Amino acid sequence: MTVIKYIRRVSADLATHIYDVPPRMLASLILILMAATPFIGILELRRLDILTHINLVAILAVSWDLLVGRTGQISLGHALFYGIGAYTTAILYQYFAWPVWITVPISAIAGFCIAILIGIPCLRFKGPYLALITMAFPLAIVGFLYYYRDIFGGETGIPRPLPGLPRIFDKLLPSQRIIANYYFSLALLTISSVIIYKIATSKTGIVFVSILDDELGSKACGINTSKYKLLSFAISGLFGSLAGAVMAHTIQTNANPRYFFEKTALIPTEYSIVPIIAAILGGLGTIYGPIIGVYIYYLLNNYIFEYLIPVDKPIKIAIFVSIIIILIIKWPRGIARTIVEKLEDLEEPREVEEILKERMRKNKPEV
Amino acid sequence: MLEVIIIEGLIIGLILALVALGFTLVYGISGIINLAHGAYFVIGAYIYEIIRQYLSNIIPLEYYYLTPISSILITCAITSFIGSLFYRITCHHILGDEVAILIVSICSCIVFQQLIYISLGKLNAFSFRIEPIFPGKIKLINIELFAGQTIAALVSFAAFAVLSILILKTKTGKAMRALSQDVEAAMLMGISVERLYTITAAISSGLASLGGIFYTASITFGVGSYMWLTALALSFTVVILGGLGSIKGSLLGGLILGLTQIATMKIIPGSGVLQDSIPFIVIIVILLVRPKGLFGKRVEIE
Amino acid sequence: MHLLEVQNLTKRFGGLVAVNSVSFHVDEGEVVGIIGPNGAGKTTLFNLITGYLKPDSGRVLLRGEDITGLPPYKIANKGLVRTFQIVRPFKHLPTIANVLVALQSYRGKRRIEWIKTPERKAMEMLEDVGLSDMAMEPAENLSHGDLKRLEIARAMALEPEIILLDEPFGGLNPIETEYMVKSLQRIHLDGHTMVIVEHKLHALMRLVKRVLVMHNGEIIAKGTPEEIAKNKKVIEVYLGKAI
Secondary structure (H helix, E strand, O other): HHHHHHHHHOOOOHHHHHHHOOHHHHHHHHHHHHHHHHHHHHHHHHHHHHHHHHHHHHHHHHHHHHHHHHOOOOOOOOOHHHHHHHHHHHHHHHHHOOHHHHHHHHHHHHHHHHHHHHHHHOOOHHHHHHHHHHHHHHHHHHHHHHOOOOHHHHHHOOOOOOOOOOOOHOOOOOOOOOOOOOHHHHHHHHHHHHHHHHHHHOOHHHHHHHHHHHHHHHOOOOOOHHHHHHHHHHHHHHHHHHHHHHHHOOOOOOOOOOOOOOHHEEEEOHHHHHHHHHHHHHOOOOOOHHHHHHHHHHHHHHHHHHHHHHEEEHHHHHHHHHHHHHHHHHOOOOHHHHHHHHHHHOOOOOOHHHHHHHHHHOOOOOO | OOOHHHHHHHHHHHHHHHHHHHHHHHHHHHOOOOOOOHHHHHHHHHHHHHHHHHHHOOHHHHOOHHHHEEEEHHHHHHHHHHHHHHHHOOHHHHHOHHHHHHHHHHHHOOOOOHHHHHHHHHHHHHEEEEOOOOOOOEEOOEEEHHHHHHHHHHHHHHHHHHHHHHHHHHHHHHHHHHHOHHHHHHHOOOOOOOHHHHHHHHHHHHHHHHHHHHHHHHHHHHOOOOOOHHHHHHHHHHHHHOOOOHHHHHHHHHHHHHHHHHHHHHHHOOHHHHHHHHHHHHHHHHHHHOOOOOOOOOOOOO | OOOOEEEEEEEEEEEEEEEEEEEEEEEOOOEEEEEEEOOOOOHHHHHHOOOOOOOOEEEEOOEEEEOOOOOOOHHHHOEEEEEEOOOOOEEEEEEHHHHHHHHHOOHHHHHHHOOOOHHHHHHHHHHOOOOOOOHHHEHHHHHHHHHHHHHHHHHOOOOEEEEEOOOHHHHHHHHHHHHHHHHHHHHHHHOEEEEOOOOOHHHOOOOEEEEEEOOOOEEEEEEEEHHHHHHHHHHHHHHHHHH
């Protein structure tokens, strides 16, 4: 009996036992963030805005990681969901004057549905084709957004930020509103990551990982992998759109380092790339990893390069991105995850790829 | 009208096929989705124009045709070097990790974009005019064509032919084909994977720059540091149409895309705004119809 | 009615006919072996039956129901389960989670008696193959022999009507082989039907009453193990003509 009790207690963490460290990591991360809040008052308000942005992008990153790190569907177009969320809530507010606390959930649901719609044709793609297709999606949609500029507002998009949420935030002074937005984003991040964590460690999450590891084997176990892939897509889209919608209501502008000109700024490709960088830096497939990764990315970007090394923007971007490249090469399994694994004394198992790499380095034919 | 669409479409298509060739090659042989392909495209265009301007001041007028030719050769050499260097520094170490390579290569595009901005200034980074390779028009069955485009298309086709011969006949080419089929077996045969991946990187970046030169010097007559995205978009479409890893597929995919672009432009008025999105829309339409493209993964030729 | 019936199954790859109009049947409670030199088409046959490949012509019937060309997961859910020649565990998951995946299938969820939890059922499956002390071990740490046993546990978790085993003894040392023979014998005694493709004839012959011999995509001989061992054509195919 005790064996079964033990298993049932642990089974909630089954998928995490190897693939992710037990929730201790996620919980401590969130506690750290919350513990930092008393110090928020010290920061400039503009800095708070950045932190709010970080929290919301972290939701994007975690939702992306569920799809890619856990279910193995490589998506290079996650910014699409940002766009869906932001535009849905903006249009619903602008043209129908629906209250914010309705438009945002609807945006999230829109993300859920559109993810399924897009996911269905994507089911037959694997690996590189899937990566290419998903990269194409947001870029294709941008063309349409630009074309129908009457509805969507053309280059500048629909003016942001939209009314705050909850509505009550509008009654606050701008300075108070920024603080309120920060706490709101933190709360949203907490709730979202906990929900995604619960999903990832449930039996469904286990099936996700099985699809990542060996889709054919999963099918042999009777799993309808298409259904689960769509589910993963949908959940990823739901939270991605949620983040996008909230961003539309809380962030001053779209503006963060704009690498691109003209049309693509409508759905910044940045939001496709940053989740990936964040997940890799933090640890692909973990829940806490992408959150840490987003923090690393933006803190590196904003604080270090604006305070410590004041340089021109293009130089800053060049150096910053080069540093990212170096970090990824040095720690492909993720900085946070490597540290965590060392602490946990988990030995890194040698995967075939590593053996292959080593062989390539030695360049000796081995039988 | 139809002949115009077909001929112009084929010409543009050949150039597009060339743009995608390096990309599909690198995937077919080393399994890497090299998003830095776009960066080499842009670098090629910029370096070409700079060298061309420099050389045109040196080379006497009687030999005017030497200017573009030597500029192209020098540019391709330089870009090949940059490409193989970048490969050795970065991708070589993370070969097993698809996602990491994707990000690292896209980051390189961003880095190069900034480097162009830094070295050439904001204006040039945004829009840098490139002289047409060969000015003027020629007449082909009483259809007027841009001379530059036509020559570019012919050279592209030649490049395909040369590459195919390389892959089929030379020892290096055979080694590459071996790698594309089974890396471990190739290693057992004594093939130096390191060396070959580097060579592949060099060839594909050289091809990327060639494609960049032709595309920017005969179609758009200008380049911007952000155009790596355009190059990638085109390459993706071609490759999805024709199958990733197949040289033949790249050719066919390019032709189809070229025809589609020309046809759309001529038939639907005012679609210029959608111009950049067309490749993406084509991709999505293809995905609904025939997802795997026309050919498969292996580096195949005839 | 036969439990499994294969009628004229054919599959061509370009010019090569991998499986050429193969027909056979399996009745409930039988253990049938399929042998043949490499390249005879045995694994292709399995792939055709279990839905991983679509046949060019022919039918597969499970208890009279036509399952030809259905997707693999549907076939598995109907009770036709297979194991793989090259083991493919879910390496990021612990051993028990590997079995739990099977229990998350449609069939897995329906079949669990309501007094048992999935975890308990999964543990039972692991106990049956002797892997219960590796339950929380990451699957990638298991030895080859353990992984073969895990394949069996995963297949049994689906409470199959019939199991197709593709080289279950591949790569096993004598001790592991013996253990596997005993496991499969026990499974047979429990009333399960099996079709086994195998090269290790001494192990196989202890399990099967009927053998089919394949060569170049065709069945060239059928019979009991003794009959097959004496069959001239079979000997020729395995050892060459000079005998």
